Each structure stands twice: as C-alpha cells, then as structure tokens.
Amino acid sequence: LGRYQEAIAFHQQSLEIARDIGDRQVEANSLGNLGVAYDSLGRYQEAIAFHQQSLEIARDIGDRRGEATSLNNLGNAYNALGRYQEAIAFHQQSLEIARDIGDRQVEANSLGSLGSVYNALGRYQEAIAFYQQSLEIAQDIGDRRGEANSLNNLGSAYYSLGRYQEAIAFHQQSLEIARDIGDRRGEANSLNNLGSAYYSLGRYQEAIAFYQQSLEIARDIGNRQVEATSLNNLGNAYNALGRYQEAIAFYQQSLEIAQDIGDRRGEATSLNNLGNAYNALGRYQEGFAASQQAIEIYQELNLPLDAYPIPNWLKKLVKFSERGKLHLMLCFVGGLVAFPLVLIGEVLLILYRLVVRQIKG
Template sequence: YQKAIEFHQQSLAIKREIGDRWGEAASYNNLGSVYYSLGEYQKAIEFSQQSLAILREIGDRWCEAASYNNLGSVYYSLGEYEKAIEFHQQSLAITREIGDRWGEAASYNNLGIVYKSLGEYEKAIEFHQQSLAIKREIGDRGGEAYSYGNLGSVYYSLGEYQKAIEFHQQSLAIKREIGDRGGEANAWFNLGLTYYKLKRISEAKEAYLQSRELYQALGLAGYVQKCDDKIRQLETRKYPLIVAFFLGVVMFPLVLIGGIIVALWRLLKRWLRKA
C-alpha cells in the first residue's frame, strides 16, 4: 500500500502541473481507495471529497455518482449509516438521471447493505430486489449472483432460513457457472451457516468442506481457518446429542425398571400389613 500511495502522489503532482483536472480527480480518488483499504477512513474521506469537488467543477456526472458511492461506503465502514444512506441516495439520483443502469444497481445494492445493518430488513430486501432486477436486465451475471447472496443474508438475519438457502443456492449456481471460485466458496460457507441453524448438521458439514477446499485452492488461509472453526463447532455439537441419545436409550429403561421395583415394594408392604 505504501508504494501505491507514493505512485499515486507522483501521478497527482504531474496532473496538477499539466492542468489535467480529470486526471487530478482520478488520482485523489485512487488515493482515497488505498487509504480505505488500509482502514484509514478519515484520509479516505478527505481524498474522496477532493476528487468529488473537481468532478462537480468539470461536470463529470458519471464519476461524480461513483464518488458519492465511494463516500457512502467509507461512512458505512465507520458505522455512520445515516450519512452512508445520504451519499448512496445522491449517487442513485445521478445514475437514474444519466441512465447509468449499472451504477443504479450498485447504489440500490449499497442501500440494501446499509439498511440490513440498521435492522430494517424489509427495506433491505426491497433495495436488493431492485438491484437484482437491473442486473438481470443488463446481463450482469456476477452482479446477479451477488444480489442473490445479499438477499440470502437478509433472510438469514430474519430467521427465514429456508428462503435464505434458496437464494444462496441460486447465487452458488451462477458463481459456479461463471467460474467465480472465491464467490462459490463464500456461497458454500453461507449455506453451511444456514444449514446449521436448521440443525441439518451433515449438510452443514458438507457445505463447510466444499468451502474449505475452494479457499485452500485459492491460498486463502484465513478463510480456511474459518471453515475449520465451523467444522469443529459441528463436532462439539455432536457430543450433547450423543449424551441425549444415551440417556434416552439406556437410562430410560433403567428408570422404568426402578419405578416398577418401587411399585412392587409398596404392594408387598401393603400385603404384609394386611397379613
């Protein structure tokens, strides 16, 4: 990241020197993106706002909308959801005005993500469905899969696990079709989480194993570890079930026999008293 910052700063200096305002805006935007990746959100905001100011000045509406979306994403990462909504709505308004269908879908998607984090699930579903409709219309298969996955996550949060499974399976099918192995791994992982909630343990384990295999092939050790943790969680869940089974199969007959012995002893005592 440090080298990227140096190169973008050098590029910025040249663009300012030659009076390339659009190029200057692009450099500010790129610096904002690097600082966003570093988690330095205040710096990301500063550079993104500098980029936005130039884009508004030169009248580049398409890039202006993209800048609003970027700022919305930064504020979302800061947990400032209301500000994030404001910026995504500004982006949405411009994309609709200029007929940028892809940008419009991205704005709906981002609004859906923010509303999910606010716990406003019905609004989140509405925005994700609007995003999905556009992605299907323009033939964006990767985006379509992403929207299905987002809808699956919202229904998971609502506790509607069967619906969540349906959407994650639709996402998985497209990701496999287009060769998005990272996306496929993510879809399998989400299916594992959802199967677990429904106590479908064997299906959950199979989903985690599929996810693990893909993440391992991609060299993503951190995600492999997450899968291993979930598989271990499934294994530990088995022990209480085994104990419950033991109590049901072995202990119940013993309790029953004990009850019969007590009843017989009481009958014997009564008979002896009468005798």
C-alpha cells in the first residue's frame, strides 16, 4: 500500500519477538522485510545494513533460499545507489544458488534484477536477454505476476532504446495480465510506463490520460509511492506542454507525499523538477533554491554521479575532468570560453520573455 512507516513498525515488532524467542529464521525474514521497506523509502544504506544481517543469519542456519534472496535484495540496493558492478556480483551469486537448489522463482527474480542493472548501465540488449529468460521461467512455472513484471521490464528496456512502439506493446501485455489477476499496483505501474512511452512520442494528452488512470488507482489502493510517481509524471507532461503553473502544482503534491513517507530520493526528484519549472517561468531564485535542495539530498544519500538526474553529456564531462590534471585544465579552459556564450544566451532569453509579456500586456 506504500505505507512504509507502518510496515516498518510491524516488521520491527516481528523482529523483537523473533529475537526474544530465539527464532533465527523469522529474525532473518524480518530483517529482510525491513531492508525492503527502507529500500522503498530510498534509504539504501539502512536497507543494506538490514539485508547484510539477514544474509549472515541465512548462511549461519543453512537457509540457501534465504541466502539467495538476501543477496538479490542487496544487489537491488546497490543498483539503486549506482554501484552497478557490486550489484551484478550480488545478483550473480543469488542466481548461482537459485540454480544450484533448483528454485526457479528465485532464479527468475535474480535474472530480472540482473536485467535491471544492465538496463541502468545502458547495456540494453543484455538487459533484454535477462528479462527474456526471467519471462520464460515465469511463464513456465505459471507465475503470472512475474510474467507481468518481466513484460513491464522488457517494455522499459525497449523504451530506453527509443523503440517506443515495441515498449508500448510490452506494457500493454503487462497491463492486461495485471488487470486479469487483479494486481492493481501492477496495473498502475503499467499505466505509468505507457504514459512515459506516449510522452516520449510527444503525444502528451494520451500520456496525461494514462498518468491520470494510474493516479486514480494509486489513490484508490492507498499506495502513496505510486501516487507520488504519477503526480510527478503528470508534472512532466504539463511542463512539456508549457503549462508550467499546472506542472508546479503536480510537482508540489508529489514533493509533499515524498516528504510525508520519508522517500528522500523521490523528494529530490520532485525538487529537481520544480527547479526546472521555476526556471522556465523565469523565477530563477526559486528554481535555484529547489535545485540546491535536491543536490543536498543527493549528497546526503551518498549517491554516485550516475544516479544524479543531470544530462548524460554533463556526467561524461565530469568523468572526463576526473581523469587527471590535464583533463581538468581542458574542462576549465572550455568553461571559460563557453561561459560568456551561455550568459549571452540567458540574457537574450530573459529579454525575449520580457518582450512577450509586454506584448501580451
């Protein structure tokens, strides 16, 4: 339901009882569940600490399935932090154990997780190969929810490749299964992803329709995480339409939910989007303040450069400058040349907006 603080409270109670009666299996399960909850809140370091404890107990009591699950969960947390090689190592270990003990469900989960890491690395063909394997297992064992998730992931990979029609086809299949099995959260996620595909095609009204459906479901089932995502996506669509005040209203609502449920990464995303919308309106002071808050949160979460919502060209530039003093000097000289040109462009843009306002007035 996205009510993570309540979930944490229950898992904490379960953990205390398990430790009190000496049930290590339940203790490991409770620790793993706490890790998943903190992961959902974007509090990845805390999630990792819980998953590590769960992993140690699983190994100590010889629970190989629990060991594989903890390894997979650790991989998911490291993936969210942008520490992709470590994530791959955890997922590979999880996959090996799953195959060794013949647990096809955990095998499918590990393959899907590996796909997500390769997707984040921009290695989309490899991601697709992992998602396809995960899909085949889910279909083979009759796991319809897993099948829907794999189809949704495949849609995301094709979306990343810019193959939006194929992405739409996969998300549509995922949506149909979610509706058939009554998985309303899965339905909302598929609708959100469909909206993103149509958004990328420049079909903003259709995107808005999908986002609105996702938002309605999220509110109906009480899932605040999906609600915040839908609101943020609606903000992006209205921002693309140049309807900045409406975009800001959606970003503000998304921000309030993220703050309320303690989702620091979601909070940073909403602040970053707010900053862009304020800048588009010429409200540069508010834009700078929002963007600065977002940066502070990203630094607090100790996220690597790859996890920052900045253009890829800027990430490459930063990485280039980190290669040595010569590279840093070249970037500095390039910045000195480019800065006056950017400044002139900004001044011209401000003058243009002032002229337009005068004409409209």
